[in-house]
Amino acid sequence: MSLKVIGTGVGRTGTYSLKLAINELGLGPCHHMEEVLIHMPEQLPLWQDAVAGNPNFGAIYDGYPAAVDWPTAGFHRELFAAYPDAKFILTHRDPERWADSFGATIYKLCAMSETGGVISEMQPWMAMAMAVIAKTGFPLGLDRDGLCAAFEAHMVAVKATIPASQLLVYEVKEGWEPLCAFLGVPVPDGPFPNTNNRGEFWDKVAPAVA
Template sequence: MKVIVAGYPKTGTKSTASALAHLGYSVYDSLENVIILRKEYTKVINEGWKIDDFRKMYGNVDAVIDMPACFFWEEILQAFPDAKVILTIRNSEDEWCRSLVSLFKGMHRLENRFIEIFSPTARYFCKYINKSTHPLIHGNRRPDPWALSAPINKQLAKKMYKNHNAYVKQVVPRDQLLVYNVSEGWEPLCKFLGHPSPVIPFPHRNVKGAIVHGNDTHPLMKQLRREAWISFIALSFASISVGYVCYKYGRTAL
């Protein structure tokens, strides 16, 4: 583990993850955290943890970012004390909160609801991981896929965001910490990590919460979508079959 991104979701984490990947780092973003490490995080959240748990989870990974790792950034740093820490931030807590509200609304898009209801993997991490970490990180319960609205306590969310950022700045040694806004582009990020700045434009991903579950072309996202369709088709076929049998035998009984 070389880089720990401690910033909250909706602080340019998707853009930062893409930039780190371009610089040659293997990155565990939210999808990797909650799908590849779902058993490990289920244990951490439900039973507790030891620092060695995080050492095993991320021993072969260069960088970690987003939920639920941003909540456990301090434990991950204890497991990898030489890692550099990046605190991604927005221009203001109000700007961050508006982006969070957009994220919660995005969870109610039809495809996102469809995936969370019919994909076994999506249901698993929504039930056992995201619903546990959302109150810890945002102070708000993650909305259910069948809920009609996504209420959010903005004051509580902003307070937790502000407290989190202040704590990271207080704890991490200055020479190990970069407070970073993705609007700054390549230069501060590459200088901090010791890389030359690429000539390509800095990647900007998930603008205004356009993608709720991460990169829409991500292999793990494709897995969730494939699972959802398989489950939906199987359930539809089973329902039609049962309906036909009931209809057939009902007519015979008459």
């Protein structure tokens, strides 16, 4: 099994909703940062190697025909080279709204990790996550304007890497129709998944917070 659907959008652009949608469409299981947490003994060393410049995508995505969110989003160039026939989805949203959401969730958790706000058992995972986030263009220390600029730069970089014929630039609020048309699957009857607001984010990471 090889990757067929690859999300290049960063966290807080609806990536968890997209993961659920891909699974509902029968194109999963879909990899997401949550999978790293659930399968940390197997996944974390593989991603640590990837951050160090030695990715083994075959092992990372073994059993996953689709992947979204970080860490995947930090490797769009490498993944396009490894899976040149895959379909890529660039989730996005208004840059300022994204910066506010990212700053109040993922970026805040990274800053907490720097000051001892994450339990010791989770520090290796946090170090990997922070390295991937920095690799994508979002090191700690950016203000709101800096985050917006980096977000837009990531959008430009993905569009410059992936041919337009293989790339869907997509907001999850658009729902099923553009996603299903791009993936070549029927539109489901039910509503598009809508999940992982800021409160849900903190509920998910609560076990890691000191």
